[in-house]
Structure formats: structure tokens, C-alpha cells
Amino acid sequence: MKQQLKYYPNNKTNTFHFDHVHITWDQQVPLHQQQTWELSYIITGSGVRTMGNTVENFSKGEIILIPPNIPHCWAFDESVSDDDGKIENVTIVIENDFLIQCSSLFPELSSAISKLQSNENAVSFEGELLDKLQLLMHSMICQNPVERLSSFIHLLELISYCKEMHIVGRPVFDNKEERTLQAIHLFILGNFQRNITLQEISKSVGMQKSSFCVFFKRMTAQSFFTYVTEFRIESSCQMLLKTKLSVAEICIASGFNDIPYYNRVFKRIKKVTPTQYRKQFEE
Known part of the structure; x- marks a missing residue:
């Protein structure tokens, strides 16, 4: 049951x-x-x-x-x-x-x-x-x-x-900007494993694309796609450490569609390849 x-x-x-x-x-x-x-x-x-x-x-x-x-x-x-x-x-x-x-x-x-x-x-x-x-x-x-x-x-x-x-x-104070940012975070949480367009994310919080980009950069000091990419890399790190999935499977599961691109982005952010990252924590 x-x-x-x-x-x-x-x-x-x-x-x-x-x-x-x-x-x-x-x-x-x-x-x-x-x-x-x-x-x-x-x-x-x-x-x-x-x-x-x-x-x-x-x-x-x-x-x-x-x-x-x-x-x-x-x-x-x-x-x-x-x-x-x-x-x-x-x-x-x-x-x-x-x-x-x-x-x-x-x-x-x-x-x-x-x-x-x-x-x-x-x-x-x-x-x-x-x-x-x-x-x-x-x-x-x-x-x-x-x-x-x-x-x-x-x-x-x-x-x-x-x-x-x-x-x-920390507490989310009752103001419109904090509520909007939290709604964006929740949207990313539920959709990062697939392609997210600026049009759909901005529409989900009732903003125009240009206004959304300015708002997100001001609130996080990052562009939306930079934030999503880093979020996907962090999620893939958890899968590398906690699962036995292959790097190719983790690449897809974390929202990347191209394995060579995933490897390049991972190394740029983490300074090692996904395989090296997994091995260094196994030792």
C-alpha cells in the first residue's frame, strides 16, 4: 500500500x-x-x-x-x-x-x-x-x-x-522579489533535466524575457543560463558520488545532451573531468 x-x-x-x-x-x-x-x-x-x-x-x-x-x-x-x-x-x-x-x-x-x-x-x-x-x-x-x-x-x-x-x-521575507526568485528556483529544481528556454521561465513568473534577465542577474550576480549550468554540474556531482550510473547516463540525467560538452563544462568548473572527480572521492 x-x-x-x-x-x-x-x-x-x-x-x-x-x-x-x-x-x-x-x-x-x-x-x-x-x-x-x-x-x-x-x-x-x-x-x-x-x-x-x-x-x-x-x-x-x-x-x-x-x-x-x-x-x-x-x-x-x-x-x-x-x-x-x-x-x-x-x-x-x-x-x-x-x-x-x-x-x-x-x-x-x-x-x-x-x-x-x-x-x-x-x-x-x-x-x-x-x-x-x-x-x-x-x-x-x-x-x-x-x-x-x-x-x-x-x-x-x-x-x-x-x-x-x-x-x-534563511527566512524568505514577504516581498515580491524574494517570492519571484524562489519561484524561479523551484522551476529550475523541477525542470533542470531538460532544456529550459528564456521564454518559458520568464513566462512562468509573469515577466518579459528582457526584464527577467535583468532581474535574475541583479538578484544572483549570474546570468540565468550560467546559474542553470552550474546547478546541473552540482547535481551531476551528487550522481557521480552516490550512484553507479555511467558518465554518459549522468550527463543526460543532469540535463546535458552532449557528452563532450558536459565533460568540457565539468572540467572548467571543477578543474577535473567527471571520471577523475569520481575517482578522487573513491580513494
């Missing part, structure tokens, strides 16, 4: 929502934002994620903390999955009211919670802390609700005082 995905409702029987999914690559929730905090761990899978104003590649193992009201989604690569052909992730969703109540009821947690709530950006974790978080979140899959609550308090302490992290997305 196909597992249905949905947004997380208020669950009065639990203090936080714990969600473990093992699903096909195309069953993820589309771009959305919530009033809650979200801690997401990618166990299996890779692809491209949107976090607020940022679109980047992601791979398995990452854990991201997302504050309220930051639009986000993950677009998984169809070719990267486990032996069952599925991706797997764990998500913990936390109501802000619960954090406030915790701070009031448990003075020992008030400092940690205050530190957590001061963060406005989506962040990913690194180093030794990431290893600890991965083990803790994975162990929660088999725990009962009381055990998960204990693990959750430990998680809260770890992420609140973390210094091993970096920003992966």
Missing part, C-alpha cells in the same frame, strides 16, 4: 511529533512552511533541497534544524535509494508552545531552549555532534514514547549549545 504523506497536525497525546518514513523517492511533501520547529535526518537518499532562500544539493547523513516559517522541501534523486528502491528519513516536529511550557516547567532546560529559540536560520550539523545526533535519532525509531521523550530532551540539549553547524537557509 502506498504510504500517504501529510502535514503534521497538533497531536495532544504527544509533546512532539516523531515521524519515520521509508518510502519511494517521489513521495515527499512539496514546498511548505509551518509554525513548528523541525529536525530532519536523511538516513538514505540524496538530491536537491530548498531551505528558505537557498537551493542546494544534499546527501545522506545530514541533519537539519528548521525554525518556524521557513519554506522547505527535499527533492530526492530517483537513482539513489536502498536495496528496496526507497529513501528513508526521520523528522521530529516540535510545537513552539511546548518549548515555552518546557522552559517554564523545567528550569534546567530554560537556558537551552532560550538559545534554541534565538536561532532564525535553518542549520545543518557537523563533526562529532552530527555523529551523536545520528545515533540518537536512529535509536528513537525503535523506542517507546517515554524513551523517545528522554532522547528528545538529550537532543534538545545537544542542538541548543551546538557550535559545529552552518547555515543552509
Whole structure:
């Protein structure tokens, strides 16, 4: 039976929502934002994620903390999955009211919670802390609700005082230009594997081609086609590292129709050929 995905409702029987999914690559929730905090761990899978104003590649193992009201989604690569052909992730969703109540009821947690709530950006974790978080979140899959609550308090302490992290997305402020740029990013995300014309991308955001080009260059300091080309190269890098597809197959899957051209562009951007790039990470 196909597992249905949905947004997380208020669950009065639990203090936080714990969600473990093992699903096909195309069953993820589309771009959305919530009033809650979200801690997401990618166990299996890779692809491209949107976090607020940022679109980047992601791979398995990452854990991201997302504050309220930051639009986000993950677009998984169809070719990267486990032996069952599925991706797997764990998500913990936390109501802000619960954090406030915790701070009031448990003075020992008030400092940690205050530190957590001061963060406005989506962040990913690194180093030794990431290893600890991965083990803790994975162990929660088999725990009962009381055990998960204990693990959750430990998680809260770890992420609140973390210094091993970096920003992966900032809030999208409610202005027309930011919304337009995000719509462009989402269009690229959904269509980079095929040819994209200036006419269709500009039409998708209600602009003339000339106005679109000026707008995109001003907002990103790049031309549209330079941005798309670099996006395709970064996506192909993920496939080189995470799949066993041939260079020719990756060339087509990442939106290039000509293998020699793909090789030239890849070497210009990455300073090595696709084959060399794959080999240097295998060693």
C-alpha cells in the first residue's frame, strides 16, 4: 500500500511529533512552511533541497534544524535509494508552545531552549555532534514514547549549545522579489533535466524575457543560463558520488545532451573531468 504523506497536525497525546518514513523517492511533501520547529535526518537518499532562500544539493547523513516559517522541501534523486528502491528519513516536529511550557516547567532546560529559540536560520550539523545526533535519532525509531521523550530532551540539549553547524537557509521575507526568485528556483529544481528556454521561465513568473534577465542577474550576480549550468554540474556531482550510473547516463540525467560538452563544462568548473572527480572521492 502506498504510504500517504501529510502535514503534521497538533497531536495532544504527544509533546512532539516523531515521524519515520521509508518510502519511494517521489513521495515527499512539496514546498511548505509551518509554525513548528523541525529536525530532519536523511538516513538514505540524496538530491536537491530548498531551505528558505537557498537551493542546494544534499546527501545522506545530514541533519537539519528548521525554525518556524521557513519554506522547505527535499527533492530526492530517483537513482539513489536502498536495496528496496526507497529513501528513508526521520523528522521530529516540535510545537513552539511546548518549548515555552518546557522552559517554564523545567528550569534546567530554560537556558537551552532560550538559545534554541534565538536561532532564525535553518542549520545543518557537523563533526562529532552530527555523529551523536545520528545515533540518537536512529535509536528513537525503535523506542517507546517515554524513551523517545528522554532522547528528545538529550537532543534538545545537544542542538541548543551546538557550535559545529552552518547555515543552509534563511527566512524568505514577504516581498515580491524574494517570492519571484524562489519561484524561479523551484522551476529550475523541477525542470533542470531538460532544456529550459528564456521564454518559458520568464513566462512562468509573469515577466518579459528582457526584464527577467535583468532581474535574475541583479538578484544572483549570474546570468540565468550560467546559474542553470552550474546547478546541473552540482547535481551531476551528487550522481557521480552516490550512484553507479555511467558518465554518459549522468550527463543526460543532469540535463546535458552532449557528452563532450558536459565533460568540457565539468572540467572548467571543477578543474577535473567527471571520471577523475569520481575517482578522487573513491580513494
